[in-house]
Amino acid sequence: MKRLQTLSLAAKILVLGGIYFCTAKLGLSLAFFHPSASPVWPPTGLALAALLVLGYRVWPGIFLGAFWANVTTFGSLATSLAIAFGNTLEGLIGAYLVNRLAGGQNAFERPQGVFKFSVLAGIIATTVSATFGITSLSFGGFADWTNYWAIWVTWWLGDMGGALVVAPLLILWGTSRLGRWRGAQVLEGVFSLGLLFLAGQAAFGDWFPALSGRYPMAFLTIPIIVWIAFRFGQRETATAVFLLAGMAVWGTLRNFGQFVMASSNESLLVLQMFIGVVSLTSQVISASVTEHRRAGQFLRSSEKKFRAVVEHSPSGIVTVSQDGKIVLVNSETEKLFGYARDELIGKPIEILVPGRFRENHPAHRADFFGDPQARAMGAGPDLYGLHKDGREIPVEIGLNPIRTEEGLFILTDIVDITERKRLEEELKQANERLTLRVRELELHNREVSLLSEMGDLLQTCLTLEEAYRVVAPSLQKLFPNEPGALCMLNSSRRIVEAVAIWGEPLLGEEAFEPENCWALRRGRPHVVGNVHTEVVCRHLSHPLWGGYVCMPMMAHGEALGLLHLQNGPDVSILSPVRRELRMEALKRLAAITGEQVALNLANLKLRETLSNRSIRDSLTGLFNRRYLEESLERELSRARRNQQPLGTLMLDLDHFKRFNDTFGHKTGDELLKQMGEFLLQNIRGEDIACRYGGDEFMLILPGASLEVAGRRAEKLEEMIKGSNGPYGRYLTLSIGIAVFLEHGTTKEELLRAADFALYRAKHAGGNRMAIAQPGTVGPAKIQ
Numbered sequence: 001m002k003r004l005q006t007l008s009l010a011a012k013i014l015v016l017g018g019i020y021f022c023t024a025k026l027g028l029s030l031a032f033f034h035p036s037a038s039p040v041w042p043p044t045g046l047a048l049a050a051l052l053v054l055g056y057r058v059w060p061g062i063f064l065g066a067f068w069a070n071v072t073t074f075g076s077l078a079t080s081l082a083i084a085f086g087n088t089l090e091g092l093i094g095a096y097l098v099n100r101l102a103g104g105q106n107a108f109e110r111p112q113g114v115f116k117f118s119v120l121a122g123i124i125a126t127t128v129s130a131t132f133g134i135t136s137l138s139f140g141g142f143a144d145w146t147n148y149w150a151i152w153v154t155w156w157l158g159d160m161g162g163a164l165v166v167a168p169l170l171i172l173w174g175t176s177r178l179g180r181w182r183g184a185q186v187l188e189g190v191f192s193l194g195l196l197f198l199a200g201q202a203a204f205g206d207w208f209p210a211l212s213g214r215y216p217m218a219f220l221t222i223p224i225i226v227w228i229a230f231r232f233g234q235r236e237t238a239t240a241v242f243l244l245a246g247m248a249v250w251g252t253l254r255n256f257g258q259f260v261m262a263s264s265n266e267s268l269l270v271l272q273m274f275i276g277v278v279s280l281t282s283q284v285i286s287a288s289v290t291e292h293r294r295a296g297q298f299l300r301s302s303e304k305k306f307r308a309v310v311e312h313s314p315s316g317i318v319t320v321s322q323d324g325k326i327v328l329v330n331s332e333t334e335k336l337f338g339y340a341r342d343e344l345i346g347k348p349i350e351i352l353v354p355g356r357f358r359e360n361h362p363a364h365r366a367d368f369f370g371d372p373q374a375r376a377m378g379a380g381p382d383l384y385g386l387h388k389d390g391r392e393i394p395v396e397i398g399l400n401p402i403r404t405e406e407g408l409f410i411l412t413d414i415v416d417i418t419e420r421k422r423l424e425e426e427l428k429q430a431n432e433r434l435t436l437r438v439r440e441l442e443l444h445n446r447e448v449s450l451l452s453e454m455g456d457l458l459q460t461c462l463t464l465e466e467a468y469r470v471v472a473p474s475l476q477k478l479f480p481n482e483p484g485a486l487c488m489l490n491s492s493r494r495i496v497e498a499v500a501i502w503g504e505p506l507l508g509e510e511a512f513e514p515e516n517c518w519a520l521r522r523g524r525p526h527v528v529g530n531v532h533t534e535v536v537c538r539h540l541s542h543p544l545w546g547g548y549v550c551m552p553m554m555a556h557g558e559a560l561g562l563l564h565l566q567n568g569p570d571v572s573i574l575s576p577v578r579r580e581l582r583m584e585a586l587k588r589l590a591a592i593t594g595e596q597v598a599l600n601l602a603n604l605k606l607r608e609t610l611s612n613r614s615i616r617d618s619l620t621g622l623f624n625r626r627y628l629e630e631s632l633e634r635e636l637s638r639a640r641r642n643q644q645p646l647g648t649l650m651l652d653l654d655h656f657k658r659f660n661d662t663f664g665h666k667t668g669d670e671l672l673k674q675m676g677e678f679l680l681q682n683i684r685g686e687d688i689a690c691r692y693g694g695d696e697f698m699l700i701l702p703g704a705s706l707e708v709a710g711r712r713a714e715k716l717e718e719m720i721k722g723s724n725g726p727y728g729r730y731l732t733l734s735i736g737i738a739v740f741l742e743h744g745t746t747k748e749e750l751l752r753a754a755d756f757a758l759y760r761a762k763h764a765g766g767n768r769m770a771i772a773q774p775g776t777v778g779p780a781k782i783q
Helices: 001-027 041-056 056-071 075-100 105-109 111-123 128-140 147-174 183-204 217-231 234-253 264-311 331-337 362-370 419-459 464-478 519-524 569-573 575-617 624-640 655-665 666-679 706-721 747-763
Strands: 318-320 326-329 381-384 391-406 407-418 482-487 495-501 526-529 548-555 558-566 648-655 688-693 697-700 733-739 769-771
Touching: 001 041, 001 526, 041 075, 041 217, 041 419, 056 075, 075 105, 075 111, 075 526, 105 111, 105 147, 105 234, 105 264, 105 747, 111 128, 111 147, 111 264, 111 495, 128 147, 128 326, 147 264, 183 217, 183 234, 217 234, 217 264, 217 526, 234 264, 264 495, 318 331, 331 381, 331 391, 331 407, 362 407, 391 419, 419 464, 419 575, 464 482, 464 495, 482 747, 495 697, 519 526, 519 548, 519 558, 548 575, 558 575, 624 648, 624 688, 624 697, 648 666, 648 688, 648 706, 648 747, 655 666, 666 697, 697 706, 697 747, 706 733, 733 747
Parallel strands: 733 769
Antiparallel strands: 318 326, 318 407, 381 391, 391 407, 482 495, 482 558, 526 548, 548 558, 648 697, 648 733, 688 697
């Protein structure tokens, strides 16, 4: 690859050297004042163009061509080397200056570049070759010092002509792309060249000999060159100037035209100045026209791109003039507002503004035109556009001022944000739901803690009444904003009674029939969100604050009662979403709470039932003998501790065996049951009544002395005689009385003493009482 590059460079150098030699010989053929100084020197333009287009590395071709042309023409080897060096240095300096300061190959694209090229390459750089050349010839004795400046001017003007005429031609043809001319352009080009040829013949040819010498016909060529510069490009202009220069040199050498002077050298020098001025002027005009044309193309292209961007913009684009008229819209605007384009162009922008904003809109528009600053989308309050069908469209608007030759305009970028508003609303609701869910989770953790605490308390309760007292404050904590009640079915299961109430006010009855509650009727929760449109239970009064929940409490397949919860007054200020979520949460918590309370109460009822069966006699409902022994032991310990008396009564139904044999065992059982009811109704709350066995009963009287115990026994005998039960006439009692300390200090001693006293009362005929004698020991029924 490197070898090919070297061979290519060598070939370029040799070709350039050969061409330079030929053009130099042609130029030297016109050296009339001195053999080495020609007023026409094309090699300068060739060297400058080669160095700008091909690069600095081809300079040896210039040096070789210049040396060979001069050494074969005039002077010595030394002068030829000096002239060749000056020609090469001239080209290198000119190319460097043009590359550095005038844009290089692109110097002819702008008028400033043309001027810079003419000054740097045509005026400054050309002084180098003239100075080196004439100085070396003068020192070598091949030029007279007295003619130094005359020869220098000839040399310099010849080089300048080559730089201004030949260099632009070669550079432009070497760097510009060939365009395709249309038929009209071809005809116009041929016509223009024909006119130039005719004008050139009139000025410098022998076609019109009467005119060429007398009148300044050369100036006729200038309008044609200017026309070519206006209608065509720099390349065509440079070509026309080159052709004109060729005709002018040819005609002037033949003594035609207004530039013919006393000598051919003087004639060519004057001609060169004319051609140089024409070349500079035409190139400047051509560059200006090309730059203007390029700017116009750029503007048209920009406008086309702008219109394409506007037309294909995903948002609506509306351009408004300072008087508020619409001057441009795109297709998206038509879709957005429902208008056709011709229905909007020329109309006031307020046609797209809703009526509620229309009155103030002109003032806002005037404020913007007064201080036109771009406003990004999303800035300012929510905006709305007006559709053709009258509906309002939420939009986002960006404003951009556009300054043109016609004045100031506003480019309005409009985006329909209906979908975004919907998504924002959905997101807002989702965030609200999420916030509520987080709050629910926090409440759920609190509820779990409170439920656990309530469950622990209920499990330690001994009676239902105690459990009801525990439930009320626990449910108040669980439902702080909802009034409610815990309602239980009574023993007959015909009435539902409120056993625990919390919150103010509770709008409902405290006792009602089960049929009045839909939840108890159906055996499942009854939830009412809107009390005006849904079925409301009859045990509730109106007006209710809001919805409510009736949760039936079931345990072991049996309904125990009802958990009732009402929404508080604050429910009216909640949003529909939050109200719905609150009802869901209330129903969920009510279900969990009702289930836990029901299970605990059911277990407590079961424990009470089992406890009663273990300590009570199933027939009479009195405490059994086992409980008697435990209670007597406990009461004796208390009496000893408090130094108080303790009385005991042992009772026996007189003639029970004969009654049982006469009326049967079933009737005997009824008599025993009636006796049990009698005792329960006629003893104190602290007294303990027990069935001792068979037809014998035992009463423990805490705090009763012997005297008190005797009075109680007498009263019982009197009351039993006046009993009006179905078997009252058969009821008579024998009673044995024994008191702690007087008749014994232990359970066994008291029981023996009371039993012996009873034995004495029955042996005496019954229907009487007997007091145990101190120190007596009778037949004890228990050991």
